[in-house]
Amino acid sequence: MREVQLARLLDGVPQADNFQLAEVARPEPGPGQLLIRTIYLSLDPYLRGAISGRHMGHDPVKLGQVIPGRIVGQVALSKDDRFQAGDYVFTDASWAEWVVQPAAAVEKLDPAFPLSAYLGALGMPGLTAYAGVTELLRPLPGDTLLVSAATGAVGSAVGQLARIAGCRVVGIAGGPEKCAIATGSYGFDACIDYKADGWKAALAAALPGGANHYFDNVGGDMLATALTQLALYGKVALCGLISQYNETVPPPGPNLGIVVAKRAQLFGLVVYDYDRLKSQQVARMGRWLNDGRLKHTEDRAEGLGQAGAHFHKLMAGHNIGKPIVVVGPEKA
Amino acid sequence: MREVQLARLLDGVPQADNFQLAEVARPEPGPGQLLIRTIYLSLDPYLRGAISGRHMGHDPVKLGQVIPGRIVGQVALSKDDRFQAGDYVFTDASWAEWVVQPAAAVEKLDPAFPLSAYLGALGMPGLTAYAGVTELLRPLPGDTLLVSAATGAVGSAVGQLARIAGCRVVGIAGGPEKCAIATGSYGFDACIDYKADGWKAALAAALPGGANHYFDNVGGDMLATALTQLALYGKVALCGLISQYNETVPPPGPNLGIVVAKRAQLFGLVVYDYDRLKSQQVARMGRWLNDGRLKHTEDRAEGLGQAGAHFHKLMAGHNIGKPIVVVGPEKA
Secondary structure (H helix, E strand, O other): OEEEEEOOOOOOOOOHHHEEEEEOOOOOOOOOEEEEEEEEEEOOOHHHHHHOOOOOOOOOOOOOOEOEEEEEEEEEEEOOOOOOOOOEEEEEEEOEOEEEEEHHHEEEOOOOOOHHHHHOOOOHHHHHHHHHHHHHHOOOOOOEEEEOOOOOHHHHHHHHHHHHOOOEEEEEEOOHHHHHHHHOOOOOOEEEEOOOOOHHHHHHHHOOOOEEEEEEOOOHHHHHHHHHOEEEEEEEEEOOOHHHOOOOOOOOEOOOHHHHHOOOEEEEOOHHHHHHHHHHHHHHHHHHHHOOOOOOOEEEEEOHHHHHHHHHHHHOOOOOOEEEEEOOOOOO | OEEEEEOOOOOOOOOHHHEEEEEOOOOOOOOOEEEEEEEEEEOOOHHHHHHOOOOOOOOOOOOOOEOEEEEEEEEEEEOOOOOOOOOEEEEEEEOEOEEEEEHHHEEEOOOOOOHHHHHOOOOHHHHHHHHHHHHHHOOOOOOEEEEOOOOOHHHHHHHHHHHHOOOEEEEEEOOHHHHHHHHOOOOOOEEEEOOOOOHHHHHHHHOOOOEEEEEEOOOHHHHHHHHHOEEEEEEEEEOOOHHHOOOOOOOOEOOOHHHHHOOOEEEEOOHHHHHHHHHHHHHHHHHHHHHOOOOOOEEEEEOHHHHHHHHHHHHOOOOOOEEEEEOOOOOO
16 A cells, blocks of 8 residues: 655655655554544645644654544544444545554544535634634624635634624635635635735724634734734633744734733634534534535545645645545545 | 922933922812822832823823822812711822812722721722632632732732632742731742842742643733743733833834643733722722731832832832822821
């Protein structure tokens, strides 16, 4: 079988040639383990830190080692009573065509919802959005919510959850194509292209009463700018800092005088704290996906050999929608 | 009578010669107004911004204009039914021996508590501490609370309130004399001298399990350092940024990646939001002052002519305790 290994240590934005496809032996499941055929591989910004050993629970990936990653797959062989061949599952495994996992590390999926969505709206990015909106920001109808990386897997879910909650939603995204998706597919009330001249003035104009809520996926200058647009008593979920994931030394942040002046509240959000919400996230967001209230956009690449190039695309900000590598068909 | 006027525009740390004493006519109260004899003048860091027009509700003070400031005084002549001559009062007025104020802008004081404390523990600094501790941080017994500017009017009250709430309290202050007061008079469990070599290591050693709460009066490098010492889920009250009050351009702040990683919560605190707590603050903190559980240290200067030099001392960080100018005797 094939897997993707680290070919060259990461330095700055990951490139396709940081990764190599290798032929390795297909693993064999032992007692209590499952053999899983990979269908979809998830690409997410946290992987940048995970590969370099900067993400919680991850040692640095060494040269020649397989890249870690989350997958949706199908059980081919089960040595655990709770699973049987044919079950669709999610697990945090690796960039490989087949994986063996202990049953305790595998979640069974309800195929009533789109399988690939379990890597996006129904998976970790969706849970991040769901927790940030329902537990931290708690917007009320009529509030205005601002979200950066508005067409990303997290940002698009944040904005749509806020819209479903009755908020006015303003996004920030890079380029007119992404902004058109935010206001078109996702139903945002406005989307500001941060690559356009005068975007900060456009942002202010789109937020005449300020933002009651800001969900930050970016950090850096974007966060500093958003803080200037907060309404009094505004709340901020700090979730990701993709602007610095490719950096070696964290840059300084915004002066926090504005947090005092605005009486703002800032909340650090780590999705791993919110496992208890998974069942309600999947039940609600799955229903909204199926009835069309929630849109899920994917940026698919075909074949495991495309994983490295597709990860580059994500970390360079060129993806639109949730990046997914299609490794195999849903039905074997 | 005499008042203190702006003699030279502020630039950086205020100096004594930014201010001048001037002879002016004593004002006359009209209907609904009070003539008040100033007893104590309060000096507070917010005045730095107020004089320069950077503090909410304050236009810049022009050359030759009187400096604004909060005072405790005694009513000499009342043209309002709610007050009578002899009443002790608090009002936000100016650096002057006599002031005239509308009755609605004046608060009557309970002389059961020390009068000068109404500018400190029973006044705005005490309310800042009380609101930060009871409304935002809400520490529980056994928690560890860290506070900067630990012997300042706000910091000393924060630490003592946390100690009364059953917390372990660690302060940060400049110099061994201030630290001795924090651990001696105020009963802090530890105080770290940020002017000493190796203070960051000493701070880490004083917080073996991290700080569950941090009350920031300083901003800048102090805030960045304190964030590194937060426990997981730590809460931070952002109250003052004295490190930058003398600056023209706000410096950058800490990288907020650590807020995400620690799942921290940051709260901007502006005392003007908490007027509703005043009566419980005065009742509780007044009782604790009188029974000795709460200590109030003052740095007194005698005579209105010392106000400018005393303000310099505060803004240069050389005061120990709440800076007060004694303008006249408590009993006329």
